[in-house]
Amino acid sequence: MRSALIAEPSPPVSTALRKFLESAGYEVGIVSTSGEALREFRARSPGILLASQSASLDGEALCRQVKEESPDIPVLLLYMPEEEHPEQRSVGAGADAFLVGPLKRTTVVMCVGLLFQLFEARAAVQATPPGEAPEEAEAPNRRTDAASSPDFEFLKRLLLMEVKRSRRYRYPISLLLLEMDRLSEHLAPLGPSRRTAVLAEILALFVEAMRDIDVTVPISEGRFVSFMPHTAKDGALMVAERLRQRVKTLAPLPDLTLSMGLSVFEPTAARGQTQVSFGNLMRDASEALRKAQAAGGDRVEFSERAKLEPRDKPQEG
Template sequence: MRSALIAEPSLPVSTALRKFLESADYEVSIVSTLDEALRDVHARSPSVLLASQSASLDGEALCRQVKAEVPELPVLLLYLPEEEHPEPRAAGAGADAFLVGPLKRTTVVTCVGLLLQLFQARAAAQAVPAAEAEAPNRRSDTAGSPDFEFLKRLLLMEVKRSRRYRYPIALVLLELDRLAEHLAPLSPPRRTAVLAEVLALLTEAMRDIDVTVPLTEGRFVSFMPHTAKDGAMMVAERLRQRVKTLAPLPELTLSLGLAVFEPASARGQTQVSFGNLMRDASEALRKAQAAGGDRVVFSERGPQPPGEAPQEG
């Protein structure tokens, strides 16, 4: 189980943070001093550390010491709303990301989840041979992350329900256009914060029953149950427009590949499965990017070849 250590002396703030993370299935521990935090880092080996920078706790000093002793531990610094220069301060402390209050549940949960996935991807990249790691166009794949595995299990279950109860489901793959170019001028903590803002923005633009998780840096997948083609296209277009409102990167755009299964009109079509939904959405995304990006492409599933057995989810 993923675990989080919160170093925060304010009881109301630490309680809110605990609720945020526990609602996302994290095991949470709270400490209020630097010494307690260092002790728990070594004793509990948390998955991530959230450290507050305030008059009562020097989160930056804690971050420096943690990075010196346990460099593989992701550290998220939390600043008060009045902090005017969080980016250089977080970078100077060696933090992996930072957030500035007031803190919202979606932003905290997505930033923490993204940090863990980025660290997982880095560890995976270091585990492969150097020649393979340096291969052209190599992507950091986080498809084995807890968030993606949760989405996969959910989608497999919903695919079966969709076939049985005949309701539509939609899957959309989203990728930020020219991400490396946009992120190049930013420090590593700021890059992580921006990606967390993007994920929070996408999540807030969707319904409570929809699920959005990051796949790789800058690529996300959203699942929308009970959503037919027209509704899914409207949501995808809204997401495409919403990304353009991101203040730190006003020129950022988004490409989207959409796949939909509608049982009511599926006669003569290949049966839906998790695999073919992902393949269809991936192909549609490639077409959107090949056409210049900043667009939504819908995948049309053709008729099932004679004699071919339906695919199971």
């Protein structure tokens, strides 16, 4: 289980943060002083440190000490709402990301998850023997790393179960593949910590715009996949349009646009309809996304499972 250590002097804030992360499956420890944080850190080596910068706890100094001892442990700095220069201060402290209060559950969970993905990808790169795919090793956000993350594996298992239920109980399921248009250009002026925070904001925007039963996970920097059970084509297209419009309201990147590829499985009583699997839903959504991007972006394209031809064999999920 992934673990997190929270260094926060305010009990209401630390309790809320603990609930946020425990609800997402993290093992969480809480300390209220820098001294306690260093002792706990050295004894247990948590997967990530969340450190508050406040009058009674110098999270920046704590970050510097932790990074000096263990540079491979991600540190997320938490600033008060009145902080005017969080990016410069977090960069100066050596933090990997920062958030400014008030803190929302979705943003905290997504930012922590993205940091874990980033550092796990870096660890995989460092473990690659010399001479093996060095050009890929230089890209820690490549899709193959994120697509093997615990979040993506969870999504695959969930979708496989839902596919079986969909076949049996005859309800539709939709898969939406989302990618920011020219994201690297938009992120180029930002520092590393701000990039992570912005990506977390984007994911939080998607999650908050969808239902509780929908699942959205990142699969690479700027690319996400959303699974929507009990959602037919028309409903999924409405969701996609809502997401397309909301991305344009993202304050840090006001000119950002979104391309999407949608695939839908709608079981019918008619004989001859193709079976469906996670793989072909992803392939259809990927093809639809490529069409959206080729058409200039800032749009959604749709791909539907074709009827089963007599020579074809059904694919099991």
